[in-house]
Amino acid sequence: MAALRRSVATSEAGNLFLLRTLARRIRGTTAAGNEDIMARKNGSSVAGDIAEIEHEIGQLMxxxxxxxxxxxxxxxxxxxxxxxxxxxxxxxxxxxxxxxVRNGANTVSDEAARMGGDALRKIEEEVGQRPLLTLAIAAGIGFLAGMAGRRH
Incomplete structure (x- = not known):
């Protein structure tokens, strides 16, 4: 961007100089001042000046x-x-x-596996500590499932 700004500033300065020079020529006041106007009055070629100005305009364009x-x-x-x-x-x-998301899914998967393992260990401990109670609960669930299956 800085190069672009420098390029635009340089172009603007160059174009401004050329436009000022062109304006002075059009007005008839070049570095020679009024002598240029006098030279034209004394037979200098206006057509040559116009051609030169057209050439300078073409260069500017x-x-x-x-x-x-x-x-x-x-x-x-x-x-x-x-x-x-x-x-x-x-x-x-x-x-x-x-x-x-991938890391989050892996974390959730690891956490679910850990919780499942913990739950299974607790069930094994309860069954080991109270085998008759566990058998009675399993028989009750089986009886209820059998009754529900007969109605449908």
Missing amino acids: RDIETRVSRLNAMTRRGASQAANGASEFVSDTISDAAER
């Missing part, structure tokens, strides 16, 4: 076109770099989010 095309190219490059940067940012953000 070509210079402006060149600078505008350079500015367009710089703008396109900047836009392309911005688009690439945005694309990279979005891609990185999505990758980070996916990684966090």
Whole structure:
């Protein structure tokens, strides 16, 4: 961006100089001042001056076109770099989010496995400590399931 600003400032200064020079020529007050006007009155070729001014205007137009095309190219490059940067940012953000979800899923899976293992150990301990009570509960559940199955 700094290079672009310097280029635009340089172009503006160059164009301003050329436009001032052109304006002085059109008004007939060049560095020679009024002598230039006197030379024209004494038979100097006005057509030659007009041709020279047209040539200078053409040079100014070509210079402006060149600078505008350079500015367009710089703008396109900047836009392309911005688009690439945005694309990279979005891609990185999505990758980070996916990684966090993956880590969260692994943590939940590990926690569920641990809790399932803990529950199974507690059931084994209860069955080991009170085998008759566990058998009575299992028989009661079986009886209720059998009764529910007959109704349907």
